[in-house]
Amino acid sequence: MTRFGWSLPFTIIAAMLLGSLGCQRPADTISSGTKREPGQPTPVKLVTAQQTEIARTTTQPATVNAFYHTEVKARVSGHVETISFDIGDRVTAGQTLLTVVAPELLRQRATQQSQVAMLTAKEQAALADVQLANAQVQEAEAGLEQAKSELARVDASLAASQSEYDRTSDLVERGALERRVLDETLMRRDSQLAAKKAVQSAVLAATADVAVSNAMMLSAKSKADAAKTETDVQRRLLDELELQIQYCNVKAPIDGVITERAVQLGDLLDGTLQQASQMLFIINQTNKLRVHIAVPEVQAAAINTGDAVSLNLPAFADEPAIECQVTRLSGALDPSTRSMMIEAELDNRDGKLQPGMFGSATITISNKLAATVLPSRAVRYDESGNAYVYLVDDQNKVTVSQVTVAGDTGTQVRILVGLEAGQQVIDNHLQRFETDQTIRPL
Template sequence: MNIAGLSRPVGCPLAILLLASVSGCAAQSSPTASTKTEPKPIPVRTVSVTERAIPRTTTQPATVYPYFRAEIRPRVSGYVADLEADIGDVVGAGDVLAIVDVPEMLEQRNIIDARIARNQAREQQATAGVTLAQANVKSAESRLGQAESEVHRAKAHLAAADAEFTRIDDLVKRQSLESRMLDESRKKRDGDRASLKAVTSAIEAARADVGVAKANELSAQADLQAARSETAISESQRKEIDVLIGYATIRAPFDGIVTERTIDPGDLVTVNQDDRKGKPLFVISQVDRVRVHVPVPEAEAAFVNPGDPVTLTFPSFSGEKAIDASVTRLAHALDPSTRTMLVEVEVPNPRRKLIPGLFGQATITLESRASANVLPARAVRFSEQGQAYVYVVGDDETVSIAEVTTGHDDGQTIQIVSGVEKDAQVIDAHLKRFTDGQRVRRLEN
């Protein structure tokens, strides 16, 4: 047996065991090897999740509209004789925009003027006829009065003749007078009776003349009234044609800016039965004060009230301060196609910076308020994916990371919808990142 060959496999394990034993003893006896110490707790300040009433807001798209907008369409047909305004011109109420040439209307007015002159002449003639008829009535009435006077006189003469005849007849019977005297008295009485009949007939004729004269007067009055009516009709026609001629001068209905023009000098403009057909000649927009339309969804429409604060922002003016305004009026009805309610905000625009059609956003602060849990904005962190979270400090002063859902953010405080409960303690603003289970030391606030 070769010993030397056996000694290597046996000797090597023993040496290894001896070395391990020696090194273990050395490690136990080394003064530098000690138990690993825990890191010191990081001092932090904490804030509590508190409950408070926060305003309810809604942010919706907003569009600028002119305060007033008028589409100017023709009321008369003709050729454009003169153009007084163009796109971008600032006009005042009543300023002339264009003039339409209407020569046929001017000729119609001349015809009406001639008709009025003729009717006025007829009025004068009828007035003279009335005067003549009235004079004839007076003359007939005078003749009637004269005839009535003659009747009274004839009756008196007849009465005297009757008395004379009776007296003479009595004397003749007494033979105090000759019968010839009675005959003469009878003839005189008969003559007076004939005169009374003649005067009575004259009265009837005079009365008939009065009736005819009065009838003529009524006829003359009717002719005069007819002439006046014809004159009034002609004058009304002249007023109507004057109104139409006035429409030939196209004027601005209010102060504003010409935002559209579709005619040139010499163009033919015609009147459409449907005023909404065809392009307008001009469009005038009043923009020194504008209306901002905000469609509010059905879920929030019931909470909007006139006077609610509104903050308007426009991408075109991203570097400028937001515009503060208030709700002016509501539609009080939902649009069936969009299920939104129109909210209108009036905004002064003296520099005309807000152009009709400009798009932006409106944040309306609703009147109703709700209780919610809030934290200072500095205590809420956000991951690279945009997930909000907070460091919650337990009673044992250990940290736990809690993901939270945020709501209203006014820049100072953030609403915590879910993730932590009221009165929970979370780490305030801190430069370090923390991990679950990490111990901290809470400082007094």
């Protein structure tokens, strides 16, 4: 009983002594455990703000999309006769996916073919008229040449008659010939003059015939050209019908995988342009994929094509990140999100990835940034979350300096405002300091 009664007060006293020691202020001790005398400067460790180039990264949500996402639609109206492929099937460009029966188009083609045949016959007739007109021109030109030759012959005869008349008149005046001979010569000359006038009229008529024939020739050519043009127009209409009939065989526009089928056998398709054509299939090109990354405005301006991208997908959480590069930038911000769409390409010939997968992408920006950095432990935060440091000058005086930080790597903090490279601040310390307080660097 006696030993128990003594030991209890002793235990209480010992506990009180230990408690009083534990309540001493941390400012009265230093990190080395040595005791600081009252009034002496607090010994602290200093760190220097460093100017360095830092690699910037940004991690944003990313979506995997098909390189091309194509909707196959109907171009003709009719009933679906056959369907050759279904969802999950791989197709190549040009393969027939389905066929459509369009009897109206076949009837229109037959009618148009008859129209073209009729116009072709008219065109041939017009060409024959051109040949006939050409022959008439040649005939008229030959008649003109004949008339001109006759005129030349008559001119020669007239010249001879005139010469004979002049000689005879001279002889008659000298009394060498009788007056009767002169009269006969005069009659022959006048006859040649009349013949010349007749031939001149014939030349004029032949010239007119040539002009008429040429006009008929031009008219025939114009009619032939018009017939040919009309035939060409109808042939183009026939070609359009042939093209429409070809659309009855709906073909794959790209290589890829059919991911959706929205048509059944016997469906009536409406391919008129007045209405939105019915979607039949969706084909995704998946041998190459696009990764779309929406990057906020503040980082988007620094990203360039070729920057490295690490893609992490929950579907392959146990595998290393997929490495690729920035392929292209949209060049504009989305007004609703103030983000820019960044695109990277992935080789997917093995078919491992699927369009629609979602994950995160980390873009390493190639342009490094010159920055002032401090160890993270040297930056403090007040109750409002504002960052500050204890800046130490050459006189070992403390200044509480507000700073603006722009990122934390876990070990270092980038300082935007409030601190310059080369300045010293107090490293991690339990004590709070005030402006103009003196410290002792260790």
